[in-house]
Structures are given as structure tokens and as C-alpha cells.
Amino acid sequence: MTTVNAAQSGRFRIGGAFEVNRLGFGAMRIVGRGVWGPSADRAEALKTLRRLPDLGVDFIDTADSYGPNFSEELIREAIAPYGKIHVGTKGGLARTGPNIWIPLGRPEYLIQQAHTSRWRLGVEIIDLWQLHRIDSKVPAKEQFDAIATLIKDKVIRCAGLSEVSVAEIEAAGKVFPVAAVQNRYNLTDRTSEAALDHCAKHGIGFIPWFPLNAGELTKEGAALDAIARKHKATPGQIALAWLLKRSPVMLPIPGTGKAAHLEENVGAASIKLSDDEFATLDRAGRGG
Template sequence: MATSTQPAKASGSYRIGGDLPVDRLGYGAMQLTGPGVWGAPKDPAGAVRVLRRAYELGVTFIDTADSYGPFVSEVLIREALHPYADDLVIATKAGLTRSGPGDWPPVGRPEYLRQQCELSLRHLGLDCIPLYQLHRIDAKVPLTDQLGELALLRQEGKIRHIGLSQVSVEQLEAARAIAPIVSVQNLYNLADRSAEDVLEHCERHDLAFIPWFPIATGDLARPGGPLDAISTAHGATPAQLALAWLLRRPPVMLPIPGTSSVAHLEENVAAAGVELTDDEFEVLARTA
């Protein structure tokens, strides 16, 4: 149940893989790094404060990746929150390498994925990663090799569940034929719903759908635009309405807005308490 001190609880809950309960409004830790998602942040202590504040606000699902920094985000999570509370679920990803700011080439070779999993375990201070996601499918490596290695890591107890990122329905089904998949993380927000078919597929099969870049509103937030009047009615920002709209979608939807600011974090989490009317929800649904 939501409380005034833990507003994230108002977002409801979902069980990833059927056995990992999380509050639906989570936190994405990409923005805790330096510019270009490269190197350490200018204020590491501030990043630690953001992570601790997220948990204080009721956030129990934190998403990161080995490529954020690289490894900077994972190390900050350990510094801020280890030893982890029993109800905190940490998800990370592997499959994108970094040679500099803005450079994200995919690498899905089995030996590389295994190496990165071992490093993430060390950096996060975990014996088992609750949700380990393939950051991108590497077109140069057979999918059976990529997912087969993650399945082996799961059998060895190093990861609990396997997820995917930025995939089509066809890729998702091909992956599910190789290994158990519990989640998909795709670009999706109020202004960009190109992954609607993947969301619907996840809903049908009870797979978590984790939208990245969830608070983009584009031209919808312009003065006189669809969000303007609703923002005024609720005393809410367009970003909060974008998150509230996502939380009105199927229960498998787990938005992970990210920020490096405590004030912005608190604003985002407050979106869990914004209750759109059916008419408001439909107005926003028709804006795509």
C-alpha cells in the first residue's frame, strides 16, 4: 500500500518471472554516469544519494547495465545500497561494448557474455543477478549461442532470470524457443509507441515490459497541446502524466525513469500517485 513516505507503492506491483515482486515504477541508473554515459559522474556522492533516496521512496526495481560507464553505474549501486534489502531487485545487462562516449557496438560472443556476467556479479556484490538482460542481439553471432550461454549461467545459479532488450516479436519468440525469457526492455513512451506489438505480446504471455526513455513527450507537451490542459487539471508536469499514462497500461508495464537529481527523482516517483480519469487516458492514448 502506498504511503506518504513511499509514493512508489502507489504504482502497484508485479512479479517478474512469477517470483520477483517489484513495485511497478522503478529506476533506471544510466544517467548516474558521466557525459555520454562514459566515466564517473561529476558528483559521485550525489549519485549515491539519488539511489538511496529511490529506495526510501519505495522503489524496489533498479535497472542498470555493464556498459553504463562502463561499470560505473553498477559500482555506484553497490556503494549506495549494498547489502541489499530483501525486497530490492537489481537488473543489469550485457551485450554492448564501449570504446568511448556515444559508442555502443554489440558483442554477443558466449565467452564475452560470461566474462561480463562475472564482472557484474563482482561490481554489484551479488552471488546471483536477479534479472540479466541481453542488451542487444548480436547479428554476427547465432542467437542459440548468445541465449544458450545465458541459459548456462542460469543453470549455474549466477543469474535468476533472463531478459531481452530492443527486440521484435519475432526475435522474442525465437529467443523463447531457446531459453526461458521473463522480460523485454524496448524504447516506448507516450510519443513513441513503435513497440506496441511487443507490449501486447508481453501482456498475452505475462512477460515484464520495461520501457526505456519512458518520459519522452515530444510535441505533446507544447502549450495548448494534449498534455497542457490535463497538466493544469492535475497540477502535474507533462513528464508525470507520461508516467501516469504508462502505469495505466497493462500490469506488465514497468517504467524505469532515470535521473541524476534527487528533486527530479522525487518528481518522477510522485507520478505514481497521479490518477488519470478514463477520459484523460483515452485522450492521451489517441495522441499517437
């Protein structure tokens, strides 16, 4: 039996509704290049997904736009019935080609997409559904009202937002309980620091996307490289360990389409950084 287990990352209760191990899995990379079309290695993608329960990963983050549709369909094929695994998905983007993401927040579209995600995933109710982007062409209140309707109609259990400011989180919170926020955040990108602090204050789960970007810090002799060598770990594992230590509401979702890489990512859950190591990385990440 493997000793690598996401349970070592600690637990977090999302929206007061369900608990997950804090280190989850992002399912964007189990589809084709440009997040478009089916996976080039379907067998490996399925193998990766089927390893999740063995490694204690019980939270999967996906979206209707990953593929589109292919990620949700593959997750159902690989894992359903889900047992202890909770799947969060997102809606609100249209796809017209590789690497093309178009916000589409009309209420009828959001409601339609939540229903179709539910059917593709094969669940009666989606544990967590997040608005992938607030569409600037549609009044935000109309988008939030659609989400409230989805909760009332028991299509989704909890709802969240992605790439939002504190003001937007507060505005949405007047319409429905915000259970999670998914913003870009990593060692070198702290643009969402205020949003993270707000989430921590209010018990909102913070899901950092692009969690492994560390840029220059991975160079030989740099802070991340030095600390990784000390822990006999990879720079990526240390970057994830730093995120986990940063806040108790932090829910990193490193993604991969390779089973070996998945196991490496989950290995970060067992790495405990000292306060000095955390501070050193924090300063380096800020460029100070």
C-alpha cells in the same frame, strides 16, 4: 515522512521469481556525459540512489555498459546489502567512447560480463540479466544458449532481452524463459506496440526505456500540458502515469542523477488518469 511512494504504482512479479513495485529506477544517468566515465557529481548520484528505499523504489535497472562499470559500482556502494531492492542489469555491448555502443554477443563475452556484473554489484546471483542487444554478427541461438547456461549455473535468476521483435522473443523463449523485455516505448514512440501486447499476453515484464519522451505534446495547450495542469502535475509525471495505465506488465524506469527529480518521478505513481484522459493522450501520442 514523505507520502510519495512507488508502491502506489502497483506490483508485478518478474519471471515468477520476485515482486517489485512497477515504477522503478533507471541508473544510466548516474555516470558521466555520454554515459561515459564517472558521474560529474558523485555525491548527488549517491544521494539519489540512497533515496530509493525511502520512496518505495525496489527495482533498479542498470547495465555493465553504463560508464562502463561505474553505474553498477555506485549502486553497490550506495545500497548494498540490498534488502528488499532488486537490481537488474544488462550485458552485450562494448564501449569505446562517449555515446558509442557496439553490440558484442559472443557467448564467452556474455558469460564473462554476467560474472563481472555479479561481482561489481556484490550479489550471489543477479535477479534479472538482460541481453542489451542481439548481436547480428553472432548466431542468435548461441547468445540464447549462453543465457541458458548463466541460468543453469545460477549466475542469474531471470533473463530478458532488449530492443527485440515478437519473433525474437519467441525464438529466445524456446531456449530460456523470457522474464522481461526492454524496448523503447513512450507516448509518442509506439514502434514496440506488438512486443508490448505479446508481453501482456504471456505475463512478461515490459520495461520501456526513454519513457519520458513526449515531444510536441508538452507544448502549452497541448493534450499532455492540459492534463498535467488539471492534475497539478508535471508533463513527465503524466507521461509516466499514462504508461502505468497502459498495461499491467509495464515497468517504467525513469532515470535521473538528481534526488529532487527522482522524487518528482516517483510522484507519478499516485496519479490516476481517467479512461477519457488516457484515450486523449493515446490519440495525441499517435498523432491522431
